[in-house]
Amino acid sequence: MKVIVAGGGTGGHLFPGVALADAFREIESGTEIVFMGADRGLETKVIPRLGYELVTLPIAGIMNMGAMRGFARSVGLMRAVLKAYRLLGRLSPDLVVGVGGYASVPGVIAASLRGVPRCILEQNVIPGRANLFLSRFAQRIYLGFPTIKPLFPMGKTVITGNPIRRQALVSGETGKAAAGERRTCLLILGGSQGAAQLNDLAMEAVPDLLRGNSSMEVIHQTGTIHGKRVKDHYEMEGVEVEVIPFIQDMGDYYARADLCLSRAGAMAVSELAAAGLPAILIPYPHAAEQHQRANSRWLEEFGGAVTIEAAEANPALLQGEIKHLLNSPPLLEKMAAACRRAGTSDAAHRIAGEEMHRLAGLRQGNQAAGQ
CATH class of the missing domain: 3.40.50.2000 (Glycogen Phosphorylase B;)
Incomplete structure (x- = not known):
């Protein structure tokens, strides 16, 4: 065949x-x-x-x-x-x-x-x-x-x-460490091509979230063209962030994360739902027919995501939403369950x-x- x-x-x-x-x-x-x-x-x-x-x-x-x-x-x-x-x-x-x-x-x-x-x-x-x-x-x-x-x-x-892809699915053998043995993890997905606005927002918001907060870690996929710029910025700010231009095997990173910040492409939304990973989604405002906004709203209606419109997004708003969710484990669990109901x-x-x-x-x- x-x-x-x-x-x-x-x-x-x-x-x-x-x-x-x-x-x-x-x-x-x-x-x-x-x-x-x-x-x-x-x-x-x-x-x-x-x-x-x-x-x-x-x-x-x-x-x-x-x-x-x-x-x-x-x-x-x-x-x-x-x-x-x-x-x-x-x-x-x-x-x-x-x-x-x-x-x-x-x-x-x-x-x-x-x-x-x-x-x-x-x-x-x-x-x-x-x-x-x-x-x-x-x-x-x-x-x-x-x-x-x-x-x-x-x-x-x-x-x-x-x-x-199988590499984007969370393995049953891969899981988070027990409470008290791990830090809460924020995964930032700048997309395979690199989403400049999302990367810039994260660069402004993340340092203040990490300073003096030893209970949190951040993984930032930047896209291939933004990797060095983002890495240099975090180093200049004096914070430790795991910066990766492109993640091939997403499943392991979805399993590590408690919350994801991402655009709202169809595959990002589908993978997050299948992984049971709550998300803050910032739809790309110039996507054809506003399809990213529709993708984001779909997962939000299930209860698995929060949508922030690109025109309204700013570092302070993003910091507040990340803090609110990461400091609310029951809410994250509820959102994760909603993702799993939506995903396949x-x-x-x-x-x-x-x-x-x-x-x-x-x-x-x-x-x-x-x-």
């Missing part, structure tokens, strides 16, 4: 695809996986390191996901679809999975033109323009959140939650299993038709 995972560009689209690829191989070890992504996307750095094959498309000409009619007519799209069509002819996949973002569009369209079985994943509470456009070509649409089902064609959607950890295997079952049915149907 051969599966093409189409899309990427950012971690929010790429890592669900990685989780799904891993699940296919765990179910059937001989499954061949090929990623089809952008020639300048995050996948060019991540996928080869993970040992998967990567083919790239000329995506730069179709990155403006404005009016879909203009997008569909663009020369850049036609070039990318043509290359994807040729690649599918050479690779002969059994399935194409679109994982969202502009980089997924050519591969899913080409799969439709070639008659290759295809599905897409939608990670956000508010669907992206690319997936709304691709919904007419997809045969199955897997949803990370149930609230968006009415926005897609009837009969195509399956609510599964978002696929989460088996979406990758469920989607892989569903698609394998669907493909088996299609093969049986084709064999019966040929007899």
Whole structure:
């Protein structure tokens, strides 16, 4: 069996695809996986390191996901679809999975033109323009959140939650030390690309939280471009913070933390829910269709998070909210339980299993038709 995972560009689209690829191989070890992504996307750095094959498309000409009619007519799209069509002819996949973002569009369209079985994943509470456009070509649409089902064609959607990498899941063997043997832990996630405003807010708020407070520790993932700047700032302030540009195996860090400060990307919210980790979420204010605000509000409505709007966020407000939550263990426990009710950890295997079952049915149907 051969599966093409189409899309990427950012971690929010790429890592669900990685989780799904891993699940296919765990179910059937001989499954061949090929990623089809952008020639300048995050996948060019991540996928080869993970040992998967990567083919790239000329995506730069179709990155403006404005009016879909203009997008569909663009020369850049036609070039990318043509290359994807040729690649599918050479690779002969059994399935194409679109994982969202502009980089997924050519591969899913080409799969439709070639008659290759295809599905897409939608990670956000508010669907992206690319997936709304691709919904007419997809045969199955897997949803990370149930609230968006009415926005897609009837009969195509399956609510599964978002696929989460095994490295981001909290192991049952990994846990916090007993009370009295550990410090409370704040985990700050600046995102894989680095969220400048969130990093700056944390840099201003954290030193005063740590001074004279030996019962608290802070882990700050900064994103690759902000690591040195953030580390230098904390050292200048004379406080000890564990600064990490990018965390590969998130599960261990989720297990260590009592509270997380993060943006509200779909995968961050999904991972925090699955980990049972309470959060303060500051949605990125310029996200398309304000989808990060919708993601954040979804977890807040469950009781697992507090939302602070970017326009209102300041160091003093952040300090007050962090102190309030970390000094209220019963409230944190209540929020953690709410996260666990909202989260799911088996979406990758469920989607892989569903698609394998669907493909088996299609093969049986084709064999019966040929007899």
